[in-house]
Amino acid sequence: MKLCAVTSDFSIDDRTIEACQRGDPEGFRLLFEIYKDRVYSIALYYFAGDEAAAHDITQQVFLKLMTHISKFESRSEFSTWLYRLVTNACHDRKRALRRFLSFDSAQAPEIPERRKSAEQRYLENERERSIRNAIAALKPKLRMAILLKHFEDLSYDEISVVLGCSKGTVASRLNRGHQILARKLAYLRDGWNPGV
Amino acid sequence: MIRKHVIHHLSAYLHGELTAPEATRVESHLHDCAKCRLAFEEIQFGSYLASSIPEETAPGLWWQEIQTAALAGKPDAAKGLSWFQVCTVIAGAAAVFAFSAFLMDHTPVSSTSSWEIASVRGTPRIGIARITETSRLRPGDTLQTNSNSEVELKIANIGQLDLDPNSRIRLLSTNSDQHRIALDRGKITARTWSPPRLFVVETPSVNAIDLGCIYTCEVQRDGSTMLHVILGLVALDFHGRETTIPAGAYCRTRPGDGMGSPYFEDASDRLKQALEVVDFGKDERDRARHLDVVLQESRARDTLTLWYLIPRLRGDLRGQVVDRMMALAPPPEGVSRAGVLSLDETMMNEWKSVLERVW
Numbered sequence: 075m076k077l078c079a080v081t082s083d084f085s086i087d088d089r090t091i092e093a094c095q096r097g098d099p100e101g102f103r104l105l106f107e108i109y110k111d112r113v114y115s116i117a118l119y120y121f122a123g124d125e126a127a128a129h130d131i132t133q134q135v136f137l138k139l140m141t142h143i144s145k146f147e148s149r150s151e152f153s154t155w156l157y158r159l160v161t162n163a164c165h166d167r168k169r170a171l172r173r174f175l176s177f178d179s180a181q182a183p184e185i186p187e188r189r190k191s192a193e194q195r196y197l198e199n200e201r202e203r204s205i206r207n208a209i210a211a212l213k214p215k216l217r218m219a220i221l222l223k224h225f226e227d228l229s230y231d232e233i234s235v236v237l238g239c240s241k242g243t244v245a246s247r248l249n250r251g252h253q254i255l256a257r258k259l260a261y262l263r264d265g266w267n268p269g270v
Numbered sequence: 271m272i273r274k275h276v277i278h279h280l281s282a283y284l285h286g287e288l289t290a291p292e293a294t295r296v297e298s299h300l301h302d303c304a305k306c307r308l309a310f311e312e313i314q315f316g317s318y319l320a321s322s323i324p325e326e327t328a329p330g331l332w333w334q335e336i337q338t339a340a341l342a343g344k345p346d347a348a349k350g351l352s353w354f355q356v357c358t359v360i361a362g363a364a365a366v367f368a369f370s371a372f373l374m375d376h377t378p379v380s381s382t383s384s385w386e387i388a389s390v391r392g393t394p395r396i397g398i399a400r401i402t403e404t405s406r407l408r409p410g411d412t413l414q415t416n417s418n419s420e421v422e423l424k425i426a427n428i429g430q431l432d433l434d435p436n437s438r439i440r441l442l443s444t445n446s447d448q449h450r451i452a453l454d455r456g457k458i459t460a461r462t463w464s465p466p467r468l469f470v471v472e473t474p475s476v477n478a479i480d481l482g483c484i485y486t487c488e489v490q491r492d493g494s495t496m497l498h499v500i501l502g503l504v505a506l507d508f509h510g511r512e513t514t515i516p517a518g519a520y521c522r523t524r525p526g527d528g529m530g531s532p533y534f535e536d537a538s539d540r541l542k543q544a545l546e547v548v549d550f551g552k553d554e555r556d557r558a559r560h561l562d563v564v565l566q567e568s569r570a571r572d573t574l575t576l577w578y579l580i581p582r583l584r585g586d587l588r589g590q591v592v593d594r595m596m597a598l599a600p601p602p603e604g605v606s607r608a609g610v611l612s613l614d615e616t617m618m619n620e621w622k623s624v625l626e627r628v629w
Contacts, residue, residue, distance in 0.1 A: 099337075101610035106333050112384045114328030124449065134330055136336045196581065198617070204510030207320050223285070224320040241287075248281040252316030253309070259319055261509055268311045 091152055093142045106136055113160050116221045120164045131163045155235040161218050168214060187255045201262060211233030216251035219244055276306050319417045358428045384408040385423050392419025407441050414438040425449055425469055430460030450569040457488040475523040493525040516629055524550055534571055541567035561585040561587055565594045573599050581613055599625055
């Protein structure tokens with residue numbers, strides 16, 4: 075299995091899927107490398123920065139992927155299925171945790187930082203934390219639509235397949251989610267130019 | 271000419287998801303309709319915020335864990351169980367069933383739609399109606415007490431709420447996800463025994479999020495709020511910024527300004543008075559003068575207060591706070607003054623974990 079199986083936009087081609095279906099460990103490794111950050115990021119933001127939850131979800135999704143990949147014939151079907159797995163895993167975990175403990179930890183865990191001055195990093199971190207908290211406070215259906223749109227850049231059609239709802243419902247959830255975020259975080263509007 | 275508003279199509283328009291004729295219709299409507307233009311700007315801003323969060327990196331080492339788990343058969347746990355495993359699962363299920371049956375018999379039924387009034391003194395009202403001990407508080411209801419009345423009510427089945435005289439609350443929502451009230455004025459005492467973050471009190475200045483605790487929350491005439499944590503922890507949230515208040519501490523908040531710095535109840539009166547100016551004062555020189563008092567009066571335990579002052583202050587003032595903290599509770603190895611001054615998060619967290627032992 076060679077990396078040339080990866081297409082330029084970091085998605086996968088049918089050969090990668092076929093390799094995985096034959097049980098090629100390098101194929102699975104490749105899938106993991108390509109999708110791990112996306113799966114992890116969705117879970118991390120869904121669970122308000124809870125790294126342990128995001129870790130579990132990532133592991134769970136890839137384990138399921140390894141045992142069920144034989145069902146898939148094309149990469150488009152595959153990516154839709156993968157995001158549906160992530161969505162279901164997140165919803166299931168939230169439901170399970172709801173009974174015993176909150177999925178938000180007492181103090182929102184920190185998301186690792188990038189190389190910037192500490193002062194700037196602090197301010198950016200505060201901003202990111204606010205956005206993350208506002209996203210985490212959205213209703214789960216709105217939250218997942220927002221994450222799939224903005225992390226994965228899925229089309230409304232793709233999101234509707236992943237979430238099992240109509241395209242109109244996706245549009246409505248995104249509309250509502252964007253409005254809630256804008257109202258809740260209106261204080262971050264300074265310096266924002268709607269024309270940009 | 272009356273034309274149908276296009277608000278419901280604005281995200282789809284923004285993301286290029288409409289057909290050409292639909293997009294033209296939206297565009298033309300936006301040109302003429304100020305209401306939809308405002309909504310569009312809002313949606314653009316919401317979309318901009320959501321798209322500005324960075325993708326995070328999952329450690330590559332997890333691949334080893336996944337492979338190990340896969341080899342152990344974890345993904346298909348239902349298949350290929352041994353008889354011993356089957357028996358264990360059955361025994362576990364039986365135990366869970368028995369425990370569930372016990373709980374059903376012994377746990378109060380969760381009311382997802384209203385809260386039970388536990389006791390009443392005087393003549394409190396829900397809306398305009400006088401309440402009795404059989405009344406229930408429903409979402410949308412306003413419960414208020416006058417100078418001669420008090421109420422105790424159950425927060426669904428997760429806790430108890432006492433409403434002092436001259437207080438008013440509104441029940442905003444109550445369901446298995448969250449129970450939320452607004453405290454418009456007066457004082458409540460909340461006792462909860464639920465998982466964290468199930469009970470939220472909205473005040474005119476911040477939201478108080480229960481993390482499993484006993485606390486009082488008092489909203490004063492000017493909308494400022496005083497929180498006192500008696501047991502456990504409470505998080506105060508101001509536009510997504512959280513401050514966690516430990517047991518024995520107070521925190522004042524103000525509308526528009528959010529949280530002040532938390533302080534312990536046994537801190538000196540001089541510290542408390544000076545802190546008010548440092549937290550909410552507008553005159554920088556006055557704040558600096560009062561900071562001197564806070565620093566002089568601080569004990570090791572008051573590093574709680576100083577900790578929350580660090581990011582609020584700049585330049586020399588921040589340096590003075592860090593120096594005082596270093597004298598009161600030296601940071602662990604690897605945490606430098608320069609690092610803390612520049613708000614190095616790793617160092618801040620390392621030091622905080624040491625400080626929490628004296629808080």
